[in-house]
Amino acid sequence: MTTIVIAAGGTGGHLYPAVALAREFLRQDPATRMLFVGTARGIETKVLAHEGFELALIAARPVMGRGLVKAVGALLSLPLGVRQSLALLRERRASLVLGVGGYTSPPVLLAARLLGLPRVILEPNAYPGMANKVLGPVADLVFVTFREAAGHFSQAKVRVTGMPVRRAFIEDAGTRHEARGERGQKTLLVFGGSQGARALNDAMIGALPQWVSMRGRLAIVHQTGEADYARVKAAYEAAGVPVEVVPFLFEMPASLRAADLVVSRAGAMTLAELAVCGKPAILVPLPHAIYQHQAHNARVVAEAGGAVVLQQRELTGARLAQEVTALLRDPERLRVMGERSRALGTTDAADVIVRECLTLVRSKE
Secondary structure, eight states: OOOEEEEEOSHHHHHHHHHHHHHHHHHHHHOOEEEEEETTSTTTEEEEEEEETOOOEEEOOTTOOOOOHHHHHHHHHHHHHHHHHHHHHHTTSSSSEOSSSSSSSHHHHHHHHHTTEEEEEEOOSSSHHHHHHGGGOOOOOOOSSSSSGGGGGGTTTEEEOOOOOHHHHHHHOOOOOOOOOOOTTEEEEOOSSSOOOEEEEEEEETTTTHHHTTTTEEEEEOOOOTTTHHHHHHHHHHHHHHHHSOOOOHHHHHHHHSSSSSEEOOOOHHHHHHHHHOOOEOOOOOOOGGGGHHHHHHHHHEEEEEEEEEGGOOOOHHHHHHHHHHHHHOOOHHHHHHHHHTTOOSSHHHHHHHHHHHHHHHHOO
């Protein structure tokens, strides 16, 4: 029996591509055993319980962007994470280990290397993260979402596949679900990633006078993150703006397909889902992301004509309201942006990656 171990977690951008791949492994072979490896600090404890996958926890901490003391502490914890991963991979008789970047991947991939197990990594971003760049030499295959990332890895190992997206996005990609508002309203979906984005939340609150003036013509669905949920909800209520405010969107496929326009960060997973659904967007890249990977991602979409990019330093309530209003008043521009966004999407990435992984497993047996 094939056992696939996936090291992914910390953020939705790392986790949801892994969920898409796990579901594809099971679709191609229902007897496959799936195991996720993560930590107690990421969103994997919440999301994987909802998705129905088993999660094993190891000691792993982020290194980059945490300051010298925390970075040293994280590196010192790596041997413990490797030992835990060695025991886990032996116990579960792993057939293949797949890493999706982030701080969970290194100990699990290094343990797989020590055991001689097949190893693959997925790089979601146009500019690779440190974990995947370090792990590239020990991987058997490297799958990249953006062609721009391929040059950072051995060309013999690289496969440009696009981003694996959950089938729930793909199966109804050409349909539009009913918006949450009344018939005839436009729907604006705002989300800042799995943890929310305070800058987007502040801008939406700053634009409240505009949302008040559009009452009856605009339905807003706003995902805030847990930390900011109460504050944002209270601001809308005080202004008398009808809105659906949620801390987290588990049913993103339905929410995204119902939207006429999206305001979001520019994580690779978000952009892949926007593309598959053919949605126009206003993208606000995370300015402090290491290597500016969200800026690289957003530039690809904007240059293709699928999105407008606003830098966070330019983001105010008035500016956001201006951009949203201009787009919603121009249905033809929205349509063209949606088409150009859809042209960037790939629907077979998960299938291609899983087939290559299973071929690799068979070649190693």
